[in-house]
Amino acid sequence: MTPGAAPAHRGIEPLGHEVPSTVPTHWYNLAADLPEPVPPHLHPGTREPLTPADLAPLFPMGLIEQEVTTERYVEIPATVREIYSSWRPSPLVRAHRLERAIGTRARVYYKYEGVSPVGSHKPNTAVAQAYYNAVEGITRLTTETGAGQWGASLSMACALLGLTCEVWQVRASYDAKPYRRYQMETYGSVCHPSPSDLTEAGRAILERTPDTTGSLGMAISEAVEAAAKDPAAHYSLGSVLNHVMLHQSVIGQEVLVQLAEAGEKQADVVFGCAGGGSNLAGLTFPLIGQNLREGTTTRAVACEPAACPSLTQGEYRYDHGDVAGLTPLLKMHTLGNDFVPPSIHAGGLRYHGMAPMVSHVVELGLMDAVAVDQDEAFVGGVEFARAEGIIPAPESTHAVAAAIAHARTAAEGEVVVIGLSGNGVLDLPAYSAYV
Amino acid sequence: MTPGAAPAHRGIEPLGHEVPSTVPTHWYNLAADLPEPVPPHLHPGTREPLTPADLAPLFPMGLIEQEVTTERYVEIPATVREIYSSWRPSPLVRAHRLERAIGTRARVYYKYEGVSPVGSHKPNTAVAQAYYNAVEGITRLTTETGAGQWGASLSMACALLGLTCEVWQVRASYDAKPYRRYQMETYGSVCHPSPSDLTEAGRAILERTPDTTGSLGMAISEAVEAAAKDPAAHYSLGSVLNHVMLHQSVIGQEVLVQLAEAGEKQADVVFGCAGGGSNLAGLTFPLIGQNLREGTTTRAVACEPAACPSLTQGEYRYDHGDVAGLTPLLKMHTLGNDFVPPSIHAGGLRYHGMAPMVSHVVELGLMDAVAVDQDEAFVGGVEFARAEGIIPAPESTHAVAAAIAHARTAAEGEVVVIGLSGNGVLDLPAYSAYV
Known part of the structure; x- marks a missing residue:
């Protein structure tokens, strides 16, 4: 029961129980x-396209294949689908009371990922990543985390699948939001503030900028370095990479089914918050794919912090x-590494870059982007909270605010979908400061 | 958007949208x-049975009628049912991974109320109580809260139904768990530590015991006094009273339907945590009623803190x-007022008494009770957290621990149901202290 102790059971094997057909199979x-x-992605030294061998020190082959696959559907392993089934499908809820409060003529829905055990969408990929590592014999995962949602999610997944987990958390969030660390520790993980003196990358940063509040970019350097030095360890990333976008696609696939069940022909516009891009991609990519294949006209809007x-x-x-420049070079929208x-407050949106797949989709004109001010x-x-009851995560409020602004002047019967990537229960001090 | 400001909309009228048939109608x-x-219940002065007129200063007639009704089913108002539908039915989940971790021969299920907007079962009655007050023209509710789950739930309900809400929170929790207060404030409520100098009851307690950490009994005195002094205000109680047990019955009614859907004939044993009794009653009373009417043999176990x-x-x-002795006299199991x-840590279980209906049921031999040590x-x-992902509320852990102990030696195929009254996300410091 001490932090860092391996759970007594391993849980890689599927249990073989029935999973409802409403849980996606692919x-x-x-x-x-x-x-x-x-x-x-390019090799940071040669600037040549990455080979699987380049990624092998950090990732299991199952995920490396997913990083480059162009297959339309990838089967979800039975064990992962069994774990998903304890909270998936997540609800798609018609926001009737919000509609009345803002006087919109649109039909507004929210897709709520806050029902997961850690209260966000992150376990969708955490469980998958822990699984592929576990089946290839890895016993320890390292990762970074910002607000802590990702670190908590990977910690949960590691507890369920018999791995140990070590997390570098951005110093600003580590200090301001200790609850997420307690959550990681309850699952058995160890959490360090980043930059730390445990890695060369961390020590170098601390020497240059001893008072830094940290960043995701710094924490990634530390977690990557720690994994690279341990043959039994791999590194895990909660967003940005293609395989993460893939795993999160359960969100949007469920939205398509749930909208049809509600009698809607399509979402006319869908708003998702954009940090590293994983929630956004998971929510919107299945809808954009439908646009490309079937001619639907859903508009996807990325909502990022100003x-x-x-x-x-x-x-x-x-x-x-x-x-530190340890990761591959990624073609992406970037503010500089x-x-x-x-x-x-939206610690989960504090990342200098954007997922290459999301960036590419925006460049192709298949998705719009707006910046939302924190106060707004x-x-x-x-x-939203006072109409629907749920207090959204600070990240999600960017999508909520953009959707509300849109809905106030929307056409009669327009179908608006808000991606509620998580709840704000552990971000209540931010609300308190605001209210 | 300031605390105490009335929401801009009122939400008493039903919206008239379809509600899934899986949401209970009664x-x-x-x-x-x-x-x-x-x-x-007896009048505190005359010791005669209470009349509706005795309760009218504090409660709306709709709830007073429910306090004494012997009708088997009471219809849920359309507005309340619409609000329920955004998170109800709550999931009944087979705890496959916990079963494997503890090596039980039983089939273990958990009924998870943590999917509600505030993460516990309390909104089931908060919404109903706010509704009956609102339709009778009350504009302000007062209440007490321990750990804060009830205060947050009533705050949410008041925000949705256009009431203002004022909460007296037990000092120990007010200091140790500020997140719940932030939650109440986000919904627009005002929260005071109890005892406070805002009421005669509070001032009297502070004079006698200036360093007290407070108790639910003290906070109730303050909230009752504040409501009694304001004709536009009523008081609201989150547990103990008969109408609260009634509202929580949605939990157990759903369990009956969900178990049947899972192919189970009955729950053989159901474990619920016991504080004031509302979660316990909501979970178990529909099953006990089935025992009495139909001859099923479900054993109900109340799990209280040692x-x-x-x-x-x-x-x-x-x-x-x-x-202070302001409330009616209740026939109940009590440690003295x-x-x-x-x-x-389980602030929600720190109450000197037990709901009269639960007490009566235990006296009749229709329910068992066990005391569970905090460490256990x-x-x-x-x-549970490391097997199933969900970190249970400290209150719920009492039921979890008792159920696990039982399941380890259970007979082959026994059906065990755990009442997971909420999640422990806002109680993570308690887990941290323990781990």
């Missing part, structure tokens, strides 16, 4: 339907995913 | 099926619900 891969291929506006203000170019965003986001969050 | 009242009637053991150590007699329990409860909570 992940959906937008790469199969795009008119132009996603630019490859304080960290990679899509609306960044350059579209190859850049590193981390500060040394960009340190202000300490906004909280106004939307409080309005 | 509340179930065990009083209709009991072999002996529940002893009446530190506040009203059912297993208290006297069964008439006692006040509060410290001046009992101040130790500051255990946390062992169960962590074991």
Whole structure:
């Protein structure tokens, strides 16, 4: 029961119990339907496209294959689907009371990922990543986390699948939001503030900027370094990479089914918050794929924080995913890998870059992007909470606020979908400061 | 958007949208099926059975009628049912991975109320109570809260139904768990630590015991006094009273349907945590009613904290619900209305008495009771979290631990149901202290 102790059981094998047919059987891969291929990741030294061997020190082969596959559907392993079934499908709820409160003529729905055990969408990929590592014999995962949703999610997944987990958390969040650390520790993980003196990357950063509040880019450098030094360990990333977008596609696939069940022909517009891009991609890619294959006309809108506006203000170019330059070069919208965003409440949106698949989709004109001011986001969050009961995560409030602004002047009968990536229960001090 | 400001909309009228048939249409009242009637509440002055007029200063007539009704089913108002439908039915989940972890031969299920907007079962009655007050023209509710789940739930309900809400929170929890207060404030409520200098009852307690950490009994005195002084205000109680047991019956009614859907003939044993009794009653009364009407043999087990053991150590007699003696006399298992329990983590279980209906049912031999030590409860909570992903509320861990202990030696195929009254996301410091 001490932090870092391996759970007494391992849980890789499927239990073989029935899983409801409403839980997706496959992940959906937008790469199969795009008119132009996603630019490859490049080796940071050679600037040549990455080979599987380049990624093997950090990732299991199951995930490396998913990173480059162009198959439209990838089967979800039985064990992963069994675990999903304890909270999936997540609800798609008609926001009747919000509609009345704001006087919209639209029909507004929210897809609520806050019902997962850690209260966000992150376990959708955490469980998959822990699974593929466990089946290839890895016993320890390292990762970074911002607000802590990802670290908590991977910790949960590791507890369920018999792995140990070590998390580097951005110093600003580590200090301001200790509850997420307690959550990780309850699942048996160890959590360090980043930058730390446990890695070369961390020590170098601390020497240059001893008072830094940290960043996701720094924490990634530390977690990658720690994994690279341990043959029994791999590294796990909660967003940005293609395989993460793939795993999150359960969200949007469920939305398509649930909208049809509600009698809707299509979502006319869907709003998702955009940090690294995983919630956004999971929510919107299945709908964009339907546009490309079947001619539906769903408009997807990425809602990013004005304080960290990679899509609306960044350059579209190859850049590193981390500060130290240890990661591959990714073609993405970036504010520069040394960009340190202000300490906004939406810690999960404080990333200098954007997922290459999301960036590519925006470049192709298949998705729009807007920047939302933090105050405006909280106004939307409080309005939502007082009408629907759920207090949205600060990240999600960016989508909520943009959707409310849109819905106020929407056409009669327009179908609006809000991606509620998580609840704000562990972000209540931010609401308190705002209210 | 400031605390205490009335929401801009009122939401009493039903919206008229379709509600899934899986959301209960009626509340179930065990009083209709009991072999002996529940002893009446007595007037604190005359010791005569209470009349509706005695309760009218504090409660709306709709709830006063429910307090004494012996009808088996009470229709759920359309507005309440519409609000329920955004998170009900709550899931009944087979705990496959916990079963494997503990090696049980039983089939273990958990009924998870943590999917509600505030993460516990409390909104089931909060929404109903706010509704009946709102339709009778009340504009302000006062209440007490321990750990804060009830205060947050009533705050949410008041926000949705256009009421203002003022909460007295037990000082120990107010200081140790500020997140719940932030939650109340986000919904627009005002929260005071209790005892406070805002009421005569509070001032009297502070004079006698200036360093007290407070108790639910004290906070009730303050909230009752504040409501009694304002004709536009009523008081709202989150547990103990008969109408609260009634509203919570949605839990157990859903369990019956969900077990049948899972192919189970009956629950053989159901474990619920016991504080004031509302979660326990909601979970078990529909099953006990089925025993009485149809001859099923479900065993119901109340799981209370060893530190506040009203059912297993208290006297069964008439006692006040509060410290100051302002409330009616209730026939219940009580540790005495001046009992101040130790500051255990399960703040929601720190009440000196037990719901009269639960007490009566235990006296009739229709329910068992066990006391669970706090450490044992946390062992169960962590074991559950690392197998199933959900971190249970400290209150719920009492039921979890008792169920795990039972399941380890259960007979082949026994059906065990755990009432997971809420999640422990806002109680993570307690887990951290334990781990």
